[in-house]
């Protein structure tokens with residue numbers, strides 16, 4: 001209908017192509033069939049084979065591939081990846097915030113208030129009752 005016949009793969013579909021006779025890669029949200037390129041890859045076939053079955057964007061970027069390397073990729077493009085099927089951990093790992101003592105201090109204050117507030121209300125009620133009785 002739309003005329004846009006973009007193919008979208010899931011991670012498990014791409015993961016099936018994980019051997020020297022059939023090797024697909026996920027880089028920058030796109031899927032590449034690099035089977036024919038394995039022997040010609042200047043970085044060797046092993047790195048490509050070890051980068052299958054996951055989002056290889058970081059591995060690819062870490063090498064600092066040249067613009068001519070990036071231009072070559074079009075030749076192997078077979079479709080896009082449904083990023084919903086790629087675990088978030090493999091996309092980005094947000095830095096973990098360490099827990100400071102401050103958290104424990106505010107926890108303690110909350111517990112103290114939970115104890116003191118009802119006590120204060122009770123005291124107020126008794127006080128009011130005492131006051132209204134005596135007048």
Ligand code: HEM
Nearest residue numbers: 032042043047048051056059060063064065066069072073
């Ligand atoms: C379709 C995908 C890829 C293409 C077209 C490609 C192409 C190339 C090209 C042309 C080079 C030569 C240097 C340059 O021009 O930057 C290269 C080097 C290299 N590539 Fe790739 N590459 C791809 C994917 C990957 C992936 C996923 C990895 C890592 C898992 C990788 C690892 C390397 C390494 C380590 C080198 C350095 C080799 C050296 O300097 O001795 N490549 N690649």
